[in-house]
Amino acid sequence: MAILTAAKLKDIILAMAKRIEQEKDFLTELDNAIGDGDHGINLARGFKAVEGKLAGVEAQDCGEILKTTGMQLVSTVGGASGPLYGTAFMKAGVALKGKGELEAADLLTGLEAAIGGIKMRGKATEGEKTMLDALCPAFNALKTGLDSGQDIKAALVEAVHAAEKGVEYTKTIIATKGRASYLGERSLGHQDPGATSSLYLLQVLQQEI
């Protein structure tokens, strides 16, 4: 059973862009503490460019929409989050190429491809205080929920809950990837800006479906 159309997917990405714009200052504040203080600024710049670009894309192919989003992020965000989020959306786009609408299982496929892209590009795994600490638990919760027969809405609520816990978890661990890793133990107690922005994107997905 289809859970969203290509047109709806476009709306979701536009809603993500709005959310990132709203949270721009907070994300930058988080990044100031353990990074170089540009996460919110860069991501907002990228998603703003995505808004403009998607306006000219026909809402027919979910893969195309995701790929366009990814390429736009790669070419406008810069820093580390540009290649990471960009690769994530591009990989999801490849995985869902040609689909006019998505079923619940497609959402898993797309999310899995996105996470795979981030791991490959960032040479990172869970537990290193990165966006993966929000995304991986969310994927696992979504999969467990759907496998056990939950409907997509309930499973997404669980996924967001898992991502929230993941963000909390990043406060308790030392960064070993990215700029925060330079701080060693001084990164303890701070929540990861990348995990936080990932949580926001998942929250939008959950609210919109």
Place this chain on the structure above:
Amino acid sequence: MKKIINGIESVEEQMILGLVKSAPTKLKKLDCGNVVVRARKKVGKVALVSGGGSGHEPAHGGFVGEGMLDAAVAGAVFTSPTPDQIYEGIKAVATEAGVLCVVKNYTGDVMNFEMAMDMAKDEDIKVDYVVVNDDVAVKDSLYTTGRRGVAGTILVHKIAGAKAEEGAALAAVKETAEKVIANVRTMGMAISPCTVPAAGKPGFELKEDEMEIGIGIHGEPGTHREKIAKADDIAKMLLDKVTADLDYQGAEVVVMVNGMGATPLMELYIVNNYVQDYLKEAGIKVYDTMVGNYMTSIEMAGFSVTLLKLDDELKRLYDAKADTPALVR
């Protein structure tokens, strides 16, 4: 925030345009973005491409020219340039001999350069890269992204640039660049923060009597904070770390006392006065000294000290001709 700018959105482009207009016979800007290249493309040699976030002026665009870089790609302030921009830079200067990218060791820079190099390879451009990681403030271990690339990068540009200018093959230019990286160490500090224009407020705060030791070139926190000390004591602290990391005993070195942007030359010379005495005492022979703003952090006040251990090849290449807006030899 008080800055002499026309608007937050125009900072990077107007900076690049102004740089190019300051040396119109030597530099030009590509139409497609904030990429500075030599006014006349040099063929028959390996092309050197570097880049990174803006805010480090004169790095990197100021080091484009004979004997140093062929292209410099400028990202947003403190943000790595994007792969498509880097690719345009690579493509514009690529020769049959190939392209060597000089990348500073930051997660974003490495990822964006890797993606750009993949794009270049798809177009059959011969391209390779080195990663500069001279900052001894950061632990290089399995548990970090590794040391940051800071002011030592300028010496990689100088020496690898000279090697490329001589007509050496890509592998040889890379080897020389890696020799510089293996022999260069830097440590920095700050007494006041800097403000990224788009952020509008300082990236960190320091009390009137505090300094941050081991700071990076993006205003990112360093190893620790303490009460500000006298110039000699600060310089000693940095030099102790640098010389503990690599054996400079009996070696000849290039010294770079680099300002972070808002440090007056007066203070840099005061630091250098002590640095020279320290090195003499330690039995380290100074081959040449550079004092000035080479790799800055917008308007951060502070400095870094870099030591490059030389051999005969590095000396010869260090002395070779360079003609760029920010470095002439």
